[in-house]
Amino acid sequence: MSEIIFQIEEAPEGGFTARALGASIFTEADTVEELRDAIREAVSCHFEDAERPRTIRLHFVRDELISA
Secondary structure (H helix, E strand, O other), X not given: OOEEXXXXXXOOOOOEEEEEEOOOOEEEEOOHHHHHHHHHHHHHHHOOHHHXXXXXXXXXXXXXXXXX
């Protein structure tokens, strides 16, 4: 695997959550900077060196409501 994609969402209680697509990895943090570090650590723990993806892509998802 050369790349892994994480779906990033704002958590209702504050902060951010990250869920890997195609792998069972989930992490969370208070800031985007902390989340990046948490994702790197989670990927490092989940994969052996030989199978670790070289690239981590972050896909930010944001819901917005507006009045009609």
